[in-house]
Amino acid sequence: MRVLDAMARANAPLEKIMPLLTPAAIATGVLCGSRLESLEGLVPWIFALMTFIGSLKSSLSEMLRELRRPGKLLAIMAVLHVLMPLVGWAAGELFFRGDPYLVTGFVLLFAIPTGVVSVVWVTIYGGNIALTLALILADTLLSPLIVPATLYVLMGEAVRIRAYDMMEGLLWMIVLPSVAGLLLNQWSKGGVARRWSPPLAPLVKVGLFVVVAINGSNIAGELRHADGRMAAVIGATFGTVVLGYLVGWGMSSLLRWNREDSTAAQFNSGMRNLSAGAVLAVQYFPAAVSLPVISGMLFQQLLAATFGFRIGAGAKKRSGASAAAVGQDG
Known part of the structure; x- marks a missing residue:
């Protein structure tokens, strides 16, 4: 019991350092290099465990409620x-025309499902958690079809796509662990989530660090000898990921969604399951394909914190304006 309580308490400090976690993991991978490459076979298993723990919070009833009003x-x-993979493809063609592997990397960056960790940020900033969980689960279950199909439609024959192998990898790493976690939580009527999610949550952060470090070691040479091309990849990745957040904000504003739904839209449009994307890139493509995905890991959490601060500041401003209006009415 004491061990579980201690693990649950460790989650809050880990959440606070989330913006620094993935850059530190990439730095570790680059510094350790070949010493971590031998652990590559563990990555799918670690990732499957992370997905299973994350899915313990999923509720079938909440998902069905969101699916009944799927707009x-x-x-x-x-x-x-649809939109963001096209943005990724356009950015790749604009800045790296003639390099099909980098273009594929930018398409993969936005073909992978939304980030499981987005539920952390949506929770912190008071967004619609039910919508987020439903989106994560639906996106995860469809990923074995969506990811290869998106790559094939946008890249065609430019790069050899091991679609069947990729679908099988996504099935074992993401879909089956997600379904297992969902069914276990449903069977226990939420008891598993209440009892085990808090103490197991730190393992997701630790697993994320390990997965990113191992994947980072695969491109250690590229990152150690970064040149103008690598700087261009990082810059283009930064710009397109920021655009993802802005598109989520613009869409929710245009459709006049409330603050909770808008918060969910922004985080889920901006964040991706980059650790899964890195695993796919490293396992099924040449090393260059992983560069945009690994680059995104450098600042995904930092951008989430930045946009979260903006969301929080906007909420406080609206709250203050509402209070002032009430005072005037009084």
Whole structure:
């Protein structure tokens, strides 16, 4: 019991350092290099465990409730898997024309499902958690079809796509652990989530660090000898990821969504399951494909914290304006 309580208490400090976690993991991978490459076989298993722990919070009833009114879910999915992959492809063609591997990397960056860790940020800033969980689960379950299909449609024959292997990897790493966590939580009527999610949550952060470090070691040479090309990759990745947040904000503003739904839209449009993307890139493509995905890891959490601060500041301003209006009415 004491061990579980201690693990649960460790989660809050880890959440505070989330913006620094993935850059530190990449630095560790670059510094350790070949010493971590031998651990690559563990990555799918670690990732499957992370996905299983994250899915313990999923509720079948909440997901079904969101699916009965799927408008918002479909709108975010359209941003995730139609608009943003096109943005990634356009950025790749604009800045790296003639390099099909880098273009594929930018498409993969936005073909992978929304980030499981987005539920952390949506929770912190008071967004619609039910919508987020429904989106994560639906996006995860569809990922074995969406990811290869997106790559094939946008890249065609430019790069050899091991679609079947990729679908199998996504099935074992993401889909089956997600379904297992969902069913276990449903069977226990939420008891598993209440009892085990808090103490197991730190393991997700630790697992994320390990996965990113191991994947970072695969491109240690590229990062150690960074040149103008690598700087361009990082710059283009930064710009397109920021655009993801802005598109989520713009769409929710245009459709006049409330603050909770808008918060969910922004985080889920901006964040991606980059650790899964890195695993796919490293396992099924040449090393250059992983560069945009690994680059995104450098600042994804930092951008989430930045946009979260903006969301929080906007909420305080609206709250202050409402209070002032009430005072005037009084």
